[in-house]
Amino acid sequence: MTSSDWLCVILLPFTTTALAFPLGEFMAKVFNGSKTFLSPVIAPLERVLYRLFGVDEKEEMSWQTYALCLIIFNIIGIIIVFILQIIQGKLPLNPQKLGSVWWDTALNTAVSFGTNTNWQSYSGEQTMSHLTQMLGLTVQNFFSAAIGITVIIALIRGFVRKSSGSIGNFWVDLTRSILYVLIPLVMIWSLLLVSQGVVQTFSGSVTAQTLEGSRQTIAVGPVASQEAIKEIGTNGGGFFNANSAHPFENPTPLTDFLEILGLLLVPMALPFTLGAMLKNRRQGAAIFAAMLILYLAGLGVFAWSEMQGNPLLQKVGVINGLNMEGKEVRSGIINSVLFAQSTTATSCGAVNSMHDSMMPLSGLVLMFNMAIGEVIFGGVGTGLIGMLSYAMLTMFLAGLMIGRTPELMGKKLELFEMVMSVIIILSPAILLLLLSGIAVTTRAGLASLGNSGPHGLSEIIYAFASTSGNNGSAFAGLNANTVFYNLTTSGAMLVGRFSTIIPALAIAGSLANKKIVPASIATFPTTGLLFILMLIGVILVVGALTFFPVFTLGPLLEHLLMMTGKMF
């Protein structure tokens, strides 16, 4: 590793943490309805919007009402994106005269952007008009991220409130997430990116004369604005098919750093929001620490695996056997590793390298990040929801083992909470296994494979881990733009999303209704090292037990075969 590699590896966690903490505190204020430094500018606009849509700012909702508003809003969004794609040929802002999108691709894309997954089975610049990109995709990038934030805020309120029948107002939370959190951050990021040369224009393409004398059409478009929300909202859907490996999306080392920073920022800030809203900042810090440890541990294994190199490449004379396939030479190994680890740990899914070409054990780390349910920072909002579900599971066991009926942060965990948190934790995993199982037994599933053997299995598992975890990054190698994959991944994305969000709101409603048990010396402190380690242990064990067989047959077997000289 070079000294600039080290600089990035060390600088990144420190910078993001340093920015995440104040952002977390800021968000707590926003959602508690307190005044912030942005209030003088935004509050009037906020009031106008409420009046326009007839929202009563003071009205409180039960979890059922909250969930209903959310579902209707989200479904309508998905339908609009679907229709936009179908009729885009007849609409303006279509300089490349792109026709309507195939129904299955359109459905997949609508679901994908509506669920904050941004799985892209299509190639952006060749499929979507500027109007679809801006009015459909970018708008959903904001909304799907904002919805994630509203749900986690509602869940936090479940812990904060006592004997209360309500968990907040969906419309107010949604408006505030967008106005106070996402738009300001996106404005800053867009400007920073544009300053580094990220493209932002309405024209469709430019034609260039190459050195060889031939003519080349280069696609351009309103990239920077979509790029910023792509990271800030952990969406990950690139304007171009190559995503952040494309020089127009990610031109310089600074933009690379900024993009990793951007995609980590909000998920990292939310544990601090939890701490601030609970008025127990150590609790927020403990959850954050568990996430950070998992993130760094994965990063360590990942970097080690890449730096080991491939013995086969070594034989043909590559220095140290370092594998550069699929990586941008300008990024190098470590920046690719940092980006890939961050984008799979959070459910962003933007990529600056091709994950398919990583070493087998690296692929294992990436799949593990997604398969455990995107809880290592995770998606905007949904990551912390998953983590809190694991915390409930942890405290269920810990509570029993200290002889108390289980509780977390003063709230008793009973049958209802256990059912819901188990749904949150296990349904994406079950779905991932079932769909992968179907894919490997059907001709339609196997036909899309780019590689055979264990690597082919990894491609399938990765696709469903990515979609059921609402990550959206692709392993590449797999042709996902088929009716089979468009439909199965759509299903994975929908279930992955709503089996997290709806149970989380149900838990919020149930917890808000409960009393808060005051802490005593008989309460197990959920802010200490023992809790952090046990939480990590539970996540690793659940992940390992669920995926041991399939990871053995996929990446692990591929690694072992590679060591004996066999490649796929």
Added chain:
Amino acid sequence: MKATKINIWQSRFIIPALKDSFKKLNPVVMARNPVMFVVELVTVITTLIVVSDIFTGKNILFNLQISLWLWFTIIFANFSEALAEGQGRAQADSLKKNRSESMAKRLLSGGGSEVISALKLRKEDIILLEDGNTIPGDGEVIEGTALIDESAITGESAPVIRESGGDRSGVTGGTRVLSGKIKVRITANPGESFLDQMINMVEGAKRRKTPNEKALNILLIALTIVFVVVVTTFKYFADYAGVSVSLSVLIALLVCLMPTTIGGLLPAIGIAGMDRLLRYNFIAMSGRAVEASGDVDIVLMDKTGTITLGNRMATEFIPVDNESENELISAAILSSLADDTPEGRSIVVLAKEKLGIHGSDIRAPEGAVFCPFSAETRMSGIDCSDRKIRKGSLEAIREFVAAKGSPISDEIQKIVNDISKEGSTPLLVAQNEKILGAIRLKDVLKEGISGRIAKLRQMGIKSVMITGDNPLTAATIAAEAGVDDFVAEAKPSTKLDLIRSYQSKGHLVAMIGDGTNDAPALAQADVAVAMNAGTQAAREAANIVDLDSNPTKLLDIVEIGKQILITRGALTTFSVANDVAKYFAIVPAIFIAQYPQLKALDIMHLTSPGSAVLSAVIFNALIIPLLIPLALRGVRYKPSGVSALLRRNLLIYGLGGLILPFIGIKLIDAIIALFKMA
């Protein structure tokens, strides 16, 4: 108080339990336990495979062994439940023995009476009991007073007094009237008494799952679903990899991964908890209350009877105005000879001790007349020919001497004030117009109460003392006993209000009570322990009845409640941690022929693929009977810091559960290799 433990490891318990284990194979019964039900389902499939093997003649030995061990797994699990039930039944029988054969004299509404079998008694029947009668059922004394031997139920040999009207009116079936004649109203139909309710809770089939058990069950079901999916899809992934896995190996893998250890032992843990309660002479009305007792963080205790012995005792004689101590003591004795109150007797005892007199050689002088304590005079004493001796409170004695023209001196006033300030009660002794001195009456703590309160504190439970005394007296006792808080000058409604206010702050409150006054508060408390000697109202409002009527036993309930939860948590952790080793045994075994590279995962170096699978299945089956003693006894609970407790349990059951199966499977594999069973 004395725990009577029944040794379960005798053939008279084991043989019926074994029979029951087979009876419980009935799928309708098994369905109560979803985890084991799934195991039974797949085990039937393995049996069918064996049957088909008989015709094909392939693999029969291996499949037969797998199938047999899976059946053993289920039977071992059933055995644990049956054994716990047997223990509970035996425990209850020993309490119940005396009640069924007895006869009762029922009073007829039109006058007269009839003698009927105790089993025919109904609620609201009124029966007459006389010397030597066994009380046929739970009830309440409505007339008369009797001395009752409760040793059959409590093991306590000293008889107790039960009388109508007061807080000591409850009688329990199976106890015996030593002397006295009482009318008792029966309060429970046969089969509905507290004991019968308790017996229901140790019978698996009738037992209702407690809330926490239900929540844990959800977790176990979820794990089962996940593993069913994991194993089913595993077949297709293996097919993809070009390896065909046989159905019996898949089923073996599934059962090994499923949480069969905790799933199998879960009912036994709950029942055994109830058994332990019975052993401590508690009768619980619901499992929920027992679970909640592990969570209690505040306990309300009456001062009188719980913290103190209930009677003030003389602890010191303080002479005044240069009077000699001996003179004060003799006067005190004389004034107390006729005083039959506990205070009076304690004065005589202390005086004898001070004077070094043994036996009862103190007599009143000839011709003396006793003046017993009366509500008007508020004094007791003796009138001799030459003198009048009186003892009583400051006010009463002040009137007595004032009538003879002498005032209370400053010294006396000061002594009285000092005694009061220290939380004791002063009594003054006067002879004619002269005050001889004061007697200090003090509330005496029950033996060991401070230790128990300190232990409660270690468990994180705050103790609050409730008393009708003035704040000064209350504070002294509170400090001496070491309670965390106290409420003085409490009215009957204070307890209820206090419980409500604690509960509204999220606390879980336990309360011990016996009086009718306590009933509303008991009904409000999360864990309400009624003394068996208490009134019917109190017993009905409570969710746990203490047959020993010993208020300090709350600690035992809390410990039992915590033990049940800890045992569940520990075995769940253990069960899940076990899976890691089983994966390492079975997965490489399946693929090693096709992919020798996966030998790297075979860290146990097992003899052969067949032996690896079989060893895992055998380990999974054997671990259940090995853990039955633990499930029945409960994981040890020692009040200590929660973090230390968790660390310890995580180390033993988490880390231990991770490592132990590696060793166990390796050992079983070696034995299998030795006998060439696979």
